[in-house]
Amino acid sequence: METEHALVIKGFDEDKRRFFGWAYVARNSDGQVEDHSGDVIDNDEAIAAMEDAFYKYVLESRDGDENHSVFGVAKLIEQTVFTPEKTALMGLPADTPVGVWVGYEVPKTELGDRLLKGIQSGRYKALSIVGRGRREPVDA
Numbered sequence: 067m068e069t070e071h072a073l074v075i076k077g078f079d080e081d082k083r084r085f086f087g088w089a090y091v092a093r094n095s096d097g098q099v100e101d102h103s104g105d106v107i108d109n110d111e112a113i114a115a116m117e118d119a120f121y122k123y124v125l126e127s128r129d130g131d132e133n134h135s136v137f138g139v140a141k142l143i144e145q146t147v148f149t150p151e152k153t154a155l156m157g158l159p160a161d162t163p164v165g166v167w168v169g170y171e172v173p174k175t176e177l178g179d180r181l182l183k184g185i186q187s188g189r190y191k192a193l194s195i196v197g198r199g200r201r202e203p204v205d206a
Contacts, residue, residue: 073192078185083172084143085185087193091165092116102194105201113164117147119197120166130170132181134196139177144169168193 077086091099092107100106107116123142130140146152146167153162172178184190 073194075185075191075193077169080182080186083174083178083182084169085140085172086144086167086169088163089120089145089166089168089193089195090116091163093164095161095163107164113149116166117149120145120147123197130172131196132177132184132190134194136177139175139181140170140172142168143171 073088073091075085075087078084090101090107092113093099098106098108107113124145128142129138130142131137132139144167148158148162148165148167150160150164153160153164172182181190
């Protein structure tokens with residue numbers, strides 16, 4: 067999995083109006099991933115914080131947006147946070163990404179139709195998360 071393509075939409079079911087992919091990848095088979103903002107999740111504490119943040123999203127929101135500007139255009143229907151511990155418990159390969167897999171369903175609304183057309187046309191090829199966090203410098 068190449069870093070710049072890690073968050074590409076991996077599955078799309080037009081009839082069911084659903085799409086799937088990695089919302090965040092902290093580590094893949096090539097090693098540590100630096101995200102689009104230049105940030106990394108590189109230790110157990112940071113992985114736990116990522117996990118907590120995504121669970122909070124499931125409990126409090128589940129809204130999918132369009133380009134971080136139009137909210138409520140999709141609804142989260144699936145999420146799995148893959149940590150090294152969970153990967154081992156599931157019997158998955160050790161090089162399974164550390165990250166968050168998601169699936170969304172798009173309602174039959176004008177905004178939802180616009181989002182689906184963007185996915186179908188290739189205008190929207192990837193997933194991106196929006197949120198707040200605290201940056202901490204990393205010693206090189």
